[in-house]
Amino acid sequence: MSRRLDLAVYLVTTPRPDLETVVEQALRGGVGVVQLRDKRASTAQLRSQVARLRPLCEAHGATLLVDDDLAAAGLAHGVHVGPDDVHPVDARLALGPDAVVGWSLTDLAQLDDEAALTACDYLAVSPVWPTPTKPEADAPWGLEGVRAVVARVAGRLPVVAIGGIDAQNAGAVAGAGADGVCVVSAICASQDPRAAAAALRVAVNP
Numbered sequence: 407m408s409r410r411l412d413l414a415v416y417l418v419t420t421p422r423p424d425l426e427t428v429v430e431q432a433l434r435g436g437v438g439v440v441q442l443r444d445k446r447a448s449t450a451q452l453r454s455q456v457a458r459l460r461p462l463c464e465a466h467g468a469t470l471l472v473d474d475d476l477a478a479a480g481l482a483h484g485v486h487v488g489p490d491d492v493h494p495v496d497a498r499l500a501l502g503p504d505a506v507v508g509w510s511l512t513d514l515a516q517l518d519d520e521a522a523l524t525a526c527d528y529l530a531v532s533p534v535w536p537t538p539t540k541p542e543a544d545a546p547w548g549l550e551g552v553r554a555v556v557a558r559v560a561g562r563l564p565v566v567a568i569g570g571i572d573a574q575n576a577g578a579v580a581g582a583g584a585d586g587v588c589v590v591s592a593i594c595a596s597q598d599p600r601a602a603a604a605a606l607r608v609a610v611n612p
């Protein structure tokens with residue numbers, strides 16, 4: 407991975423008609439990574455959204471990733487996969503050495519998968535807290551889980567956390583050792599996505 411990866415505030419999108427406006431505002435507020443996540447979209451729809459979002463992200467020096475879909479991710483800067491998706495090694499082989507590959511951690515045993523860790527650029531502790539945005543998510547790690555993961559991989563791979571994070575608790579997540587916070591609703595459900603992103607940035611890097 408050769409591009410600069412600013413994981414401090416990481417936006418995972420939810421489908422909405424004004425997505426470009428929300429992303430643009432979030433980028434102005436300091437989001438460094440945007441992940442396009444739309445479970446219902448076809449590859450063709452994702453690719454067309456990537457074509458619109460990528461120039462926006464690049465204008466702000468940010469990274470655009472796609473959830474799960476390697477064909478759409480090939481038009482972006484990389485992909486985020488989970489333990490039930492394509493393996494990070496296969497994602498790396500498909501997208502090449504310059505792509506960003508992120509991997510969700512739902513179980514500490516995943517850290518024994520040396521090949522996966524070598525193929526990844528970052529790990530996402532998922533979820534740190536329960537969240538209505540993803541009710542089917544695995545058991546929450548809590549802050550102790552963030553600490554446990556960071557203790558295992560610190561200095562080797564950056565660690566972010568996702569699930570139930572907002573500007574009030576983001577500082578605690580960073581205090582547990584996370585390099586960044588990933589959010590859906592804290593930005594997408596805000597009346598002011600720019601201010602919401604900026605508040606998260608301050609909480610992570612006071």
Ligand SMILES: Cc1ncc(COP(=O)(O)OP(=O)(O)O)c(N)n1
Binds near residue numbers: 443474486508532588
């Ligand atoms: C940054 C980040 N972390 C975790 C997830 C969840 O990924 P996954 O476990 O593959 O679940 P789905 O998003 O595919 O439902 C994520 N997308 N992004």
Ligand SMILES: Cc1ncsc1CCOP(=O)(O)O
Binds near residue numbers: 418537569591
């Ligand atoms: C996609 C995803 N993966 C684990 S939790 C989650 C959703 C996080 O949403 P929110 O930031 O609104 O809690």
Ligand SMILES: [Mg+2]
Binds near residue numbers: 473474486487
């Ligand atoms: Mg997935």
